[in-house]
Amino acid sequence: MIAEAAREAGIDLKGATVAVQGFGNVGANAALLARTLAGAEVVAVSDSRGGVLDRGGLDLPRLLAHKETTGKVTGFAGAETISNEALLELDVDILVPAALENAIDASNAGNVKAKIVAEFANGPVSNEADAILREKGVVLIPDLLCNGGGVVVSYFEMVQNLNMDHWDAGAIDARLQRMMTSTYRAVSETARRREFSLRQAAYTIAVRNVVEAMKARGWV
Incomplete structure (x- = not known):
């Protein structure tokens, strides 16, 4: 970040x-x-x-x-x-x-x-x-x-467990780097486009993603 x-x-x-x-x-x-x-x-x-x-x-x-x-x-x-x-x-x-x-x-x-x-x-x-x-x-x-990195790596652990797989530290670091970098850039772009602070932009994206996930599951 x-x-x-x-x-x-x-x-x-x-x-x-x-x-x-x-x-x-x-x-x-x-x-x-x-x-x-x-x-x-x-x-x-x-x-x-x-x-x-x-x-x-x-x-x-x-x-x-x-x-x-x-x-x-x-x-x-x-x-x-x-x-x-x-x-x-x-x-x-x-x-x-x-x-x-x-x-x-x-x-x-x-x-x-x-x-x-x-x-x-x-x-x-x-x-x-x-x-x-x-x-x-x-x-x-x-x-x-x-503080998002810790949650992301916990997600990686869940994926490995569900797949009965094991990624080495290099793979974890590379995946984490890609996800955190792309997330920051998406938030920054939203902030610029909508004239938001990074905090407002981050919450906007987070809430939107939750809504989209709920729709995909047929909850709303």
Whole structure:
């Protein structure tokens, strides 16, 4: 999702700066994948006890070891301590709120400087903040898209089980890449054509697909 949004926005992910609020299972993996798959620089992360910032890029394996040992990201050698609130307002290319619902609301949305906000948490941007970010020209990738990959792979598992088949990791990754990429492009095209936000477009397509499936089954 982020790769497609960056491509459309003309952002080269290699060297792009990333801040992640929420360095748990979701946020930590998002940070690692941003670095290993795209070459992005993760400059700030946070957890419930505070955050750390290194504008040259955090050493994520060392930071993960530090968190495992201490139970927090703060106190990481060579990094500046920042608050969760300050992390959301950093001047970065990509902001990943992966912690709390409504972390970005009407009170702080105007201070968000990221070009792309990717909702890895459930509902981290309030409705009021959504409108503010759109007015500012920020690309907001809704949680419905960002969190879709896990559900897609669960579907792949179901298909394999029903067919008594087995796909290797490469096949899963390739199928997931195709489905997520095509989904983002369909949502983006709908958003452009109907002058919707990505969130509105995603829900429009989702509801339409449910209705079509219900018709095909003779339920309506």
